[in-house]
Amino acid sequence: MDEYNRFVDWDKMDVTVQSQDAKELTCIEFQELKQLARQGYWAKNHSLRAKVYHKLISNIPCRTVTPDANVYRDIVVKIVGKRNSSSLPLPEFVDNSLVPTYCLNAEGIGAVRKIILCIANQFPDISFCPALPSVIALLLHYSKDEAECFEQVCRILACNDPSKRLIDQTFLAFESSCMTFGDLVNKYCQAAHKLMVAVSEDVLEVYSDWQRWLFGELPMVYIARVFDVFLVEGYKVLYRVALALLKFFHKVRAGQPMESDSIQQDIRAFVRDIAKSVSPERLLEKAFAIRLFSRKEIQLLQLANEKALQQKGITVKQKRQNVHLAVHAENFKSEIVSVKEMRDIWSWIPERFALCQPLLLFTTLEHGCSLSRFYSHSEGHEPTLLLIKTTAKEVCGAYLSTDWSERRRGGNKLSFFGTGECFVFRLQPEVERYEWVIIKHPELATTGSEPENHAPPASSTLSSGSVPSDPSDRLSPFLSARHFNLPSKTASMFMAGSSECIIIGGGDGQALYLDADLNHGRTSHCNTFNNQPLCSESFQISVLEVWGFRD
Secondary structure, three states, X not given: OOOOXXXXXXXXXXXXXXXXXXXXXXXXXXXXXXXXHHHOOOOOOHHHHHHHHHHHHHOOOEOOOOOOHHHHHHHXXXXXXXXXXXXXXXXXXHOOOOOOOOOEOHHHHHHHHHHHHHHHHHOOOOOOOOOHHHHHHHHHOOOOOHHXXXXXXXXXXXXXXXXXXXXXXXXXXXXXXHHHHHHHHHHHOHHHHHHHHHHOOOHHHHHOOHHHHHHHHOOHHHHHHHHHHHHHHOOHHHHHHHHHHHHHHHHHHOOOOOOOOOHHHHHHHHHHOHHHOOOHHHHHHHHHHOOOOOHHHHHHHHHHHHHHHHHOOOOOOOOOOXXXXXXXXXXXXXXXXXXXXXXXXXXXXXXXXXXXXXXXEEEHHHHOOOHHHHHHHHOOOOOEXXXXXXXXXXXXXXXXXXXXXXXXXXXXXXXXXXXXXXXXXXXXXXXXXXXXOOOOOOOOOOOXXXXXXXXXXXXXXXXXXXXXXXXXXXXXXXXXXXXXXOXXXXXXXXXXXXXXXXXXXXHHHOOEEEEOOOOEEEOOOOOEEOOEEOOOOEEEEEEEEEEEEEO
16 A cells, blocks of 8 residues: 555555545644644555654654664564564563554564564663553554664653653653542543542552553554654643543443443443544544643652652552552541541542551640641641531531641731642532632742732632633642742642631632631632532531641
């Protein structure tokens, strides 16, 4: 069919979607290339896609010494020998991954294994790379021979641009990406996340499959469209598409019984058969409709998750900790929530802290109703979890991302601090988690200076679904000047404390207001979800607890 057909079984390909109309790609501007990739400009022309891939991959900045096609020709015979290529054992770093055939012919299927073994020989620092077989199988479609495919994959693996992340090559990077994906699901796919928590013993185990959905289960025509955009825009595209897959899974399967005993197997089956319900165009449309964090924010979140894993000593593949069991029943005792309820809360918190155990820091039953004691027991701990039970049996609370000692920055004034990872929730009479709408406050600070302690305007409100019309008006939910040494204009205001009161929220839209005696509290009417308040507008506190996180 063209010069790039050596490894393709055209009988298995849907040639009706292929067009041989002469097309050329002349643009070099990123924005135009980005639009063409998303629109599928080269998707229906096999030869053009091959040339575009070659051009994009050739432009990837790489290490000085990166194996090329000539290296492959020199080593392949020594490494493979006379063994049958279709039965070659794979290196451990692919972790028994699926080796998708993607409509390859017999020679192509064998070539995947040969190239993997040669890459293992040239990249001894790769310790975990389950996406590699899929990437090789896909690029064989658009390579003239094995050596050319080998060179293209090597360039992707050898990328040395710190701002351009492509394929995870260590277990630490892979595991932190799974945690980051879990954080993103928790924020952007809350309905799907609620389903995962309800039917799975370990939500992180489900989310650890996210790369497999893309590089393994997704049909050839879909992953090729994803890869078109991935080569232009980078790793963030993978998160987008995986989130879209989960959204479609929840939409299509909502209310239906599980088809197997495992939600993991159900999602895999859905992705394999996605053509029955979603077109490639619709999948990408959904993916790019998600108002996702910026690339920099995601990188910072990934680094935070990597740091948490390193502190736990989790840097190589091992038996995965069951996150649902992170709250051990035998060691947990609360007068407000049950073990099950605490595990539900644990499924909402950032993944890097879900690795920790809850630690009771303060309870009014033991330490009395003193705000000064509340501060003295809570300070030095970050993050913390606030739980409240009212005399009317309502149960609500808040996840607070920042140490309460930050309140001292304002002196005797009421000062706001915290990050957008803060959230409030209700457990009784019904379970609900409330998301923040984050509004920029340009009056807070100037670049390079410490944030001034002004109360935010009344426009700071809590909502479950609305978002600002202009993405530039959203402060980062993860950036914190103190944590990441960033300009203080990125600082957000979600919690405040003084000797007279505690506020969780801000301005006229505060979610919780607690008096100094910790006996009475109130909420703001605007903090409602589907017209359901967090709790009574004015309430008496029966028990208040503060929990920290310990290794």
